[in-house]
Amino acid sequence: MSTILRQHAEQQFQEELEELKKNESGNVPANWQLSPQSVVTYLLGGKLKNGFEVSPKYIGNQRLIEIAVATLTTDRALLLYGLPGTAKSWVSEHLAAAISGDSTMIVQGTAGTGEEAIRYGWNYAKLLAEGPSEGALVRTPVMRAMVEGKVARIEELTRVASDVQDTLITILSEKTMPVPELNTEVQAVRGFNVIATANNRDKGVNELSSALKRRFNTVILPLPNSVEEEIDIVKRRVESFEKVMELPAEKPALEEIRRVVTIFRELRNGITDDGKTKLKSPSGTLSTAEAISVMNNGLAMAGYFGDGVIKAADLAAGVIGAVVKDPVQDKIVWQEYLETVVKHRDNWKDIYRSCRELI
Ligand SMILES: Nc1ncnc2c1ncn2[C@@H]1O[C@H](COP(=O)(O)OP(=O)(O)OP(=O)(O)O)[C@@H](O)[C@H]1O
Numbered sequence: 001m002s003t004i005l006r007q008h009a010e011q012q013f014q015e016e017l018e019e020l021k022k023n024e025s026g027n028v029p030a031n032w033q034l035s036p037q038s039v040v041t042y043l044l045g046g047k048l049k050n051g052f053e054v055s056p057k058y059i060g061n062q063r064l065i066e067i068a069v070a071t072l073t074t075d076r077a078l079l080l081y082g083l084p085g086t087a088k089s090w091v092s093e094h095l096a097a098a099i100s101g102d103s104t105m106i107v108q109g110t111a112g113t114g115e116e117a118i119r120y121g122w123n124y125a126k127l128l129a130e131g132p133s134e135g136a137l138v139r140t141p142v143m144r145a146m147v148e149g150k151v152a153r154i155e156e157l158t159r160v161a162s163d164v165q166d167t168l169i170t171i172l173s174e175k176t177m178p179v180p181e182l183n184t185e186v187q188a189v190r191g192f193n194v195i196a197t198a199n200n201r202d203k204g205v206n207e208l209s210s211a212l213k214r215r216f217n218t219v220i221l222p223l224p225n226s227v228e229e230e231i232d233i234v235k236r237r238v239e240s241f242e243k244v245m246e247l248p249a250e251k252p253a254l255e256e257i258r259r260v261v262t263i264f265r266e267l268r269n270g271i272t273d274d275g276k277t278k279l280k281s282p283s284g285t286l287s288t289a290e291a292i293s294v295m296n297n298g299l300a301m302a303g304y305f306g307d308g309v310i311k312a313a314d315l316a317a318g319v320i321g322a323v324v325k326d327p328v329q330d331k332i333v334w335q336e337y338l339e340t341v342v343k344h345r346d347n348w349k350d351i352y353r354s355c356r357e358l359i
């Protein structure tokens with residue numbers, strides 16, 4: 001197990017899930033591993049009756065997570081919607097891990113996703129040899145989730161062509177999947193539901209039909225409310241990355257995280273934190289997820305090519321890479337920010353110098 005690059009949530013947090021089960025006092029819906037209250041505790045963290053500490057996975061509004069979990073107990077599916085990097089996939093994985101003990105029933109939606117990726121496919125060698133038969137049928141994660149009473153995950157649902165999306169309608173409303181070739185059907189057992197994610201920034205997305213929309217309850221995941229909240233998210237994620245990657249670097253100082261998060265927030269909001277200077281926003285989204293990547297990158301730089309302590313010079317390239325996505329427009333925006341804000345801020349001279357050297 002130790003050589004696996006990334007464990008599934010249910011593997012990584014196995015101990016927490018077991019403790020939650022032991023301390024269960026709520027009503028556990030059919031085929032769920034935990035009660036809805038315990039699923040929320042797993043996501044947001046908290047202390048159990050026996051004193052065990054559950055770590056927070058999602059940092060943000062409790063009510064949103066409660067709505068998401070409650071939805072999954074009903075006959076409607078859950079759509080997690082929002083800007084890139086707002087933890088939609090992350091929340092979806094952890095919900096599936098806590099509810100079904102299995103976050104792997106996943107379909108990645110792309111423009112090329114066909115019906116057979118959602119319904120079922122055929123093993124062509126067997127199909128030619130035997131004709132349509134149970135043995136020749138290739139079950140999709142959605143079909144398996146229906147049979148096993150688990151949560152299926154569909155990533156980036158809006159990238160899937162509209163007619164393919166609509167194959168979900170029968171599955172979600174009738175809870176069945178007809179297999180006309182075998183003159184049969186697969187009926188979902190209790191515990192089955194779907195979590196889809198979609199972001200509202202990508203080009204070339206296909207709106208959900210209103211028939212399909214009605215079968216989903218949409219929960220919008222927002223950007224973090226405050227600087228402090230965002231710093232907290234970045235800090236926790238970077239610390240867990242550091243553990244897995246075993247980098248020869250020290251934990252980043254909170255001050256460095258604060259600077260990166262501040263730069264991202266100010267550019268994203270188009271105004272400095274003190275409200276005094278208006279800024280132009282670059283074309284990228286500059287999400288929390290990107291701030292996390294910049295810090296991780298900085299750790300690798302400091303660990304392998306620096307003295308193990310993360311400094312401005314280790315972060316500069318990452319910050320510029322995240323901000324300047326369009327080499328012309330974004331570069332102008334960045335230079336303006338550098339000269340009007342970064343240059344004049346107390347204790348930011350090192351960042352200013354490192355960035356100037358690179359651009
Ligand atoms: N509020 C938050 N709480 C905890 N982690 C967060 C939060 N916001 C972002 N993250 C972190 O950001 C990273 C990226 O999130 P994720 O990949 O789930 O984004 P996404 O919304 O699915 O983006 P995309 O639309 O690009 O698929 C994750 O590692 C997650 O831990």
Ligand SMILES: [Mg+2]
Nearest residue numbers: 088089090197
């Ligand atoms: Mg995602």
